[in-house]
Amino acid sequence: MTREDLIAEIKTKKSFLCVGLDSDLKRLPKHLLKTENPILEFNKQIIEATKDYCVAYKPNIAFYESMGPEGWRVLEETIQYIPSNKFIIADAKRGDIGNTSKMYAKTFFETYNFDAITVAPYMGEDSVTPYFGFDSKWVILLAATSNSGGLDFQYKSLTNGKMLFEEVLEKSKEWGDSRNIMYVVGATRADILQKVRAIVPDNFLLVPGVGAQGGSLRKVVENGMNSACGLLVNSSRGIIYADDSERFAEVAGEKAKELQQEMENYLKEYSVI
Template sequence: MTFTDKLTRAVQSSGSVLCAGLDPDPDRIPKPLRDQIPDEGRLIFEFCRRVIEAVKPHVCAFKPNLAFFEALGAPGWNALEQVIDSIPSNRVVIADAKRGDIGNTAGKYREAFFDRLGADAITLNPLMGMDTIQPFTHYPDKAVFVLTLTSNEGAADFFKQRIEGGSSLSQYIAGELSRYQVQSAAHLGMVLGATQTTNLQPLLKAHPNAHLLIPGVGTQGGSIPDLEKVLENHKGVPIINSSRSILYAGRDNEDWIRYVTDQAVQLKESLHTISSRYAKKAS
């Protein structure tokens, strides 16, 4: 099964393009669970496991953010492996690693995230050059989501800068990804911030078949109606991520998981117009 096959089936079976980001910060995990499980490695696993179980009917993908696991050292990595094992096989797993290196180093990242962890996709930083992506391109069941225009204000420092010929660096990256896709077995997608909708059209035009990982909805304030408009004719499938607004919706309430579930349902419903468009394409 190709990555595109798995993604489109996940969208169809969930009726959703929503992705739940897994950013388990021990200090923000609901107090009732912290009180039960003092060990941080076990705590972040159990927190993520319960979130996965609660929201899996409402999402097409899960995106573990590697920093939150790596910060705990070996217990965090062990928790990450357990978390990924807990994700249903009919949902897409995106390792949010944002790595970017060349040669043997990139190959080792590929071994870690594709071979060892079994992630379906990874996020990569392309600023060292397109050869940083090459080791990840040989696998038709995998995808790479390349940082193309991120949701943070600092995107203006580099991604929005004009280069030779007048296009932005983001537009150049999008065009290169489209060109590289011809010879890549893996799908080459783009990370595009939901807070950047006024700047997305040239990027979608440059890489019209790209699947998209779209952070910035929820806590960062990205507009879903604006996304509906800009994605209206895009051929690739958007995966619209929300992390903190889902994970910590319950704060320190005893029944925190109910709030998590409710927030995922609300976001799924708010994305209905976009999701239904791509669920139909999947069928």
């Protein structure tokens, strides 16, 4: 999906919501365990309930590859079920040198036809640039995450006065641009969002942490939105596990709609639509 296509979908849906498909057999509604393929059935019902309110889906690859060959089959069928106008992110967090990165890129961009993949940039340029050899595909670099362990490295000050994540952002601008690079930025640190946006004003940011993790959508918008929206805000647990009864899909749709309506107001407020 191109940048223009993504922006058009945001304007059409009046939303910048990404629904995370972190589908865990242990957290599925009990009645689905009686079906032939519980996770696939769960994903299909979640997609059907939320597709009118989101612009992207983000399967967390670990939840699928942990099941072995069957998990990869479920992942493939899930992707095929997602409408073609949605931006599909492989939340794989890969990060390895050139030849290996090429194979990861081939796996997720060609074999499974994802639009984007999350990548850890800490092995440098030759671990990232192999993903750029595919038309209309995106790399989403881990930039400034909000997990507690992020403090171990990402926010350390370097001798030049910059924090490590700032150096990563600056360096990555030499590898790609706003048409093929996005950045993962946690929702719980408004001050960090400001710093990120100052360095990469035009790139899209994938922002997890709104909802169950305590991030504020208002703060994310205030510190991260640009004239093209420039945001994909992910919600996983707050939507897909909002209810564990036979109404789980209906409730998931309601939660997605609530976020979409809030997002529509922000898009109007910031003159994106």
